[in-house]
Amino acid sequence: MNVWLQIAVGFVAMGVVMSLLWLYQARRGDAGVVDVAWGMGVGLLTVFFAASASQGDVTRRLLIATLAMVWSLRLSGYIFRRLQRLPEDGRYQTLKESWGSRAQVRLFGFYQIQAFWSVLFALPMLIASRNPEPAMQWYDYVGIGIWAIALIGESIADLQLSRFRNDPTTPGKVCRDGLWRYSRHPNYFFEWIHWWAYVAFAVGAPWGWLTLFGPAFMLFFLLKVTGVPPTEAQAVKSRGDAYREYQRTTSVFFPWPPNEGTPA
Numbered sequence: 001m002n003v004w005l006q007i008a009v010g011f012v013a014m015g016v017v018m019s020l021l022w023l024y025q026a027r028r029g030d031a032g033v034v035d036v037a038w039g040m041g042v043g044l045l046t047v048f049f050a051a052s053a054s055q056g057d058v059t060r061r062l063l064i065a066t067l068a069m070v071w072s073l074r075l076s077g078y079i080f081r082r083l084q085r086l087p088e089d090g091r092y093q094t095l096k097e098s099w100g101s102r103a104q105v106r107l108f109g110f111y112q113i114q115a116f117w118s119v120l121f122a123l124p125m126l127i128a129s130r131n132p133e134p135a136m137q138w139y140d141y142v143g144i145g146i147w148a149i150a151l152i153g154e155s156i157a158d159l160q161l162s163r164f165r166n167d168p169t170t171p172g173k174v175c176r177d178g179l180w181r182y183s184r185h186p187n188y189f190f191e192w193i194h195w196w197a198y199v200a201f202a203v204g205a206p207w208g209w210l211t212l213f214g215p216a217f218m219l220f221f222l223l224k225v226t227g228v229p230p231t232e233a234q235a236v237k238s239r240g241d242a243y244r245e246y247q248r249t250t251s252v253f254f255p256w257p258p259n260e261g262t263p264a
Contacts, residue, residue: 001052006126007119010045014115017041022111026104031092032083034114036076041118043072046125053126056205059135060128064201067147068125071194074151078158090234117221124198124214131205143200146193153179153190161187174239174246182255184246185231188222189253228252 017037025031046068050061095110096103128143157179164175179186195215202208221227235243249258 001054003054003126003130006049006052007123010048010119010122011116013048014041014045014118015112018111018115019108022108025107030083030088031096031107031110032079032089034111035079035089036083038114038118039072039075039079041072041115042122042125043069043076045119045122046072046129049122049126050129053129055132056130057133057135060131060133060140060201063135063140063144064125064129064198067144067197068122071147071151074155075191082162090238091230094230094234121195121214121218124195124202124211127205127207127211128198128201131202131208133204137204139200139203143197146200147197150190150194150197153193154187157186157190172239172242174235174242176246176250179255181258182251184250184252185222185228186255188227189255192218192222223253 018034021033021037025033047065050056050065053061096107099106160178160180161175164170164177164180183189192215195218198214199208199211202211205211232243232247236247249260251259
């Protein structure tokens with residue numbers, strides 16, 4: 001299938017899916033389902049892109065589709081389980097309060113933007129899948145290694161945070177367990193690392209350098225848009241001075257030993 005047709009089909013499919021999920025969240029009253037759909041959408045788009053590519057080594061395409069789906073299932077599954085246990089994420093509560101009577105209209109637009117970003121972030125996988133070089137070159141093993149480190153690191157960070165949240169003695173406190181001692185967002189850090197895997201898989205692919213925009217855009221979004229800013233605003237709102245002290249002593253993103261003297 002032509003690459004532009006693949007992308008067009010991806011946009012239409014994700015737009016429809018997000019429209020249906022918007023209807024679902026309006027009835028359920030929890031906008032957080034979009035976080036489940038975003039990650040799963042990227043994984044499913046990767047499978048579609050890899051299966052429908054008109055060029056690219058078959059083994060590498062299968063490898064990329066498998067790794068992307070494992071990543072998306074783990075991420076979306078973790079978020080889905082959290083949605084079942086916890087009330088609506090404070091970020092979405094704040095958005096709906098600020099939007100007032102137009103909240104659902106603006107949420108529809110928000111969901112469609114997420115559909116757009118799902119396709120955008122699946123493009124590095126599309127480019128890597130179209131790499132015509134024979135599979136299992138040195139850079140393929142590098143990609144597998146990066147992917148494994150990212151998945152293990154993010155899984156550990158999520159597990160440590162879940163244990164902290166499930167401890168009845170921790171309300172109002174800040175998680176500093178394990179990886180959270182060295183970064184305020186170790187889960188986001190390893191999520192960012194994950195996108196470098198597809199840069200490695202794309203070595204030698206036509207337009208392979210474009211995959212660098214994957215980790216670049218992800219870093220921008222995590223640090224400036226949908227990741228750190230709303231998460232930290234909600235954390236300060238719910239934990240106050242305890243979280244401000246955490247901000248003062250702990251690196252915001254890249255893991256680093258705590259600094260007790262000056263702001264992080």
